[in-house]
Amino acid sequence: GGATDLAEATGGFTSRFANTLLPALARIGGEMRNYYVVGYVPPRPDDGRFRSVRVKVDAPGAIARTKKGYLTARPRRIP
Numbered sequence: 001g002g003a004t005d006l007a008e009a010t011g012g013f014t015s016r017f018a019n020t021l022l023p024a025l026a027r028i029g030g031e032m033r034n035y036y037v038v039g040y041v042p043p044r045p046d047d048g049r050f051r052s053v054r055v056k057v058d059a060p061g062a063i064a065r066t067k068k069g070y071l072t073a074r075p076r077r078i079p
Contacts (some may be wrong), residue, residue, distance in 0.1 A: 011065035048074035 007014045015024035042051065050071050055064040 009068050011067055042072070044072075046072040046074065048072055 004014050004016075006012075013027070015021065015027075018024070038055070044051075048071070050069055052069040053066050055066050057064045
């Protein structure tokens with residue numbers, strides 16, 4: 001479905017078919033206390049193409065949830 005696809009593409013999760021939000025809120029709270037943000041500047045020029053992202057983690061029990069990729073900006077032509 002749409003929400004599941006969006007969550008998967010952006011490194012998130014969905015909480016469906018539950019009569020309570022408490023498990024999802026507990027998960028969100030736990031994740032907000034344990035995360036890193038990694039920045040990246042691509043060496044290739046902006047050409048409007050999609051670039052996939054892959055992150056490897058070398059720590060026992062750790063996982064990386066990432067976006068599937070990003071869309072580069074097209075260069076703007078100024079008249």
